[in-house]
Amino acid sequence: MADDEYLDAVDYTRDDMDVEDFGEINFAVRLADVSRVYSAGRKEIQALRNVNLDVKLGDFVVIAGHSGSGKTTLLNIIGAIDLSSSGRVFVMDVPINDYDEAFRSSFRLNNTGFIFQSYNLISTLTAIENVLFPMQLSDSSHSKLQDEAIKLLERVKMDDRADHLPWQLSSGEQQRVAIARAMANDPPIILADEPTANLDGESGQMVRDLLIELNQMGKAVIVMTHDQGIITQSGIRRFEMVSGELVEHV
């Protein structure tokens, strides 16, 4: 679909955020000429330069690149954590930059699952409470959610550590809990920022397997990584960020 046709087709007034209500989705993510400029005093830093990217549901996208090349910025913009300076950002066909923070929060809650390099579990909540948190934000009927959270922890083999606080878990265990949390609310898009960078071989492999499993469930998975174990997987789309520009390796 050409850009103009796509823009015409997008319903700007839609305010429901759950993917199940979206009907047919053209693109999980579509970036059109996206740039991001940061101001650092008098200096301007161009983190992203005219990035174009189309990702469909079921795609597994890996973006590699040096530190400071703009990978995290790109991921933050796709995840509606950050806003682009120019260009158009569509996630699940929704032009998320056009909405306010409250909308983007709800949108993130139901449509994207974030996996961070440093896990970012909430320090005062136990493993199961961390998984429950986004589910409770979305739906507060507690008893049913508790069962679903346990099932998610079982999938990442962390159900036996459900009542432990983050500081009581190893790095690999924290990342598995973070993946379970990213799966809460069953989002169609999984965004992962260097998910295996801090993990040992065994834990890293477990995380790789989980990401592939999520992709096989039909979710769009976008991973920023240097991990050759992920980059060399078959059936994935590979990109590289070079000084803020996105280059696809076919």
Place this chain on the structure above:
Amino acid sequence: MSELETYASKDLKRRPFRSTLVLFSLTSVVASTTFIFLFGNVLLDVSVYSFTGNLSSSMGMFFSTFVWFILLLVFILGAVVVSSTSSLEMVTRRRDIGLMKAVGTTMDTIFDFFMAQSVILLLASVILGLTFGTIFYILGMIWLASYLTNVQFTMDFPFIQLGLLAAIYIFAGYYSSQKPIYDTVQESPSLALNPDVGSKVTRSGFLDSFGLAFRIAAKGTGRRIRGTRRTMISLFLSFTIASLLWMGGGVVETTSNAYMMRSMGTNVIAIGNSSLLNQYYEAYSPYGTPLNDSFNFLESSHLINTSLLDELENVLGVVAVESRLVVFSDVQEGDGIVWNDLIEDYTRIGNGREDTALLVGVDWESTISDWYFEGTRPNNTEVWIGGTLATDMFVDPLVQSLGFRGHSLSVSARTFDTLNGGMLAIMDQSVLQSVVGVTGSNLALVQLDYYDDAVISTIENLAQSYGFAIYRQQDVLDENINVIHTIWILLNPLAIMALVGAFLGLLNYLLVSVFGRLRDYVIMRSIGAKPSFIARVMIAEGLDIGVKSGLPALFVAALLSIYTLIPEAAVPTLAYLPVSIVTIFISMLVVILLASIPVYVFFMSRNDLRVSEFSS
């Protein structure tokens, strides 16, 4: 300035947000408590002026106990808030201390470095706070002078109080910041770098049932941030002061009014010799002067004929007629015998002091007064004495006796009456008559249903026909009540300042709590928590700690007001206490809500957080 101090001050400048915040917080607390303390002192002066003028010393004692207690609480509050803020600030530097230890900095250097920072902030805040507090105090005095034109008060610059406050604040702040630094310096670096290590899973509390925001907040406050206890004490004190001033202030006013009305009687017309009446009510007025020897109360022309009393009783609209004999006289302190535990024997007390007082002879059966008293009702060998007489002339009045005109009566109670500044003695009229050698009375008090001009005119004509004048006693009563009301109004700004103190204390705690768990809040936002949810969590944190300290404060203030600080407390209406409690509770919630707003605004305004926090 040493190299270490230079480095410490540079470090403070490099953290402008946090440094400004702590400086602002400490300065505001020092300024507000300084203002309350100095202005409260002035109020006491005003009270002292009024009470030593002509209002009874016994009432002065009720008010001054109450106001002194408030000032004591304010003083403690200032020290606790300064110490908790200093302590909390150093708690936030725990990671930095751990980092310095991890790279091999010696414990002494770390301690000196952070203490230098703490002292810089503390001294700057105390100097600024005392300056602003004094400026507010001077402005308050200007307002007071324009508001209370009839009342004079001393305007000496309060150097001693300021010096005392500065010393207490610096000592409290210095000691409180020392402890967390010392504790962290003693910890292993890994523990200091990972403050979450060792925290425990917090179980559901009652606030959890209010929804997810409260559950998250309770988990946060449940981690027991160091310094929480002191913050809770300071909030407890602030809320206690505000509640005492509002609730207790109203009770003090109503109780004082009730004492006054009971002792003077309402709708009363006094009849007697015009000079005697002028002297007598001059000694009752808040702006009048006490009695002296210049007037002879016992002149035969001043004695009231009993037929006048009979005629007065028959006037339509008259409720009661009472005759009194009032005599100004020298009085002496009589001895008393008490058991001395130390020597296990009875000992004699009393210093034989002498003074002058108004002796009042009353017919206990027909008196229109219903005095508040501490002791027992008197018989023919006993006497009641006023508050000032009891305080100025006696060691333990209830076991001593009062001497006058060669006679002596045991003191059976001290009573509340503002007549002659509390320098009075009330006894059976027949006893006083036999002592002074007269058979009649020199003052008639006529109580009416209400002040009806026609009835008053009839009474006046009747009095004039016997050569006497009348005096509208209700005017003096109203004047006295107005003075009490003015003092109560003056207490209200102090209550507001106490709430401002609570607001600042809570604001500072929330800033430390929220910014101490900044990462958690940013994670919540990144996961999809709406800004409104983040705001609710912050309010819930404030409610958690605010309600835990505020509700006991409310309870304590109610108990103190009714049972401890004010004897025979009276309330304006049955609904007064419930309404006051609800009003103060709502004010508490408003304070908590207001304290959460700047924290939320600070948090949401820092857009760089999401980038720096999640960059790999």
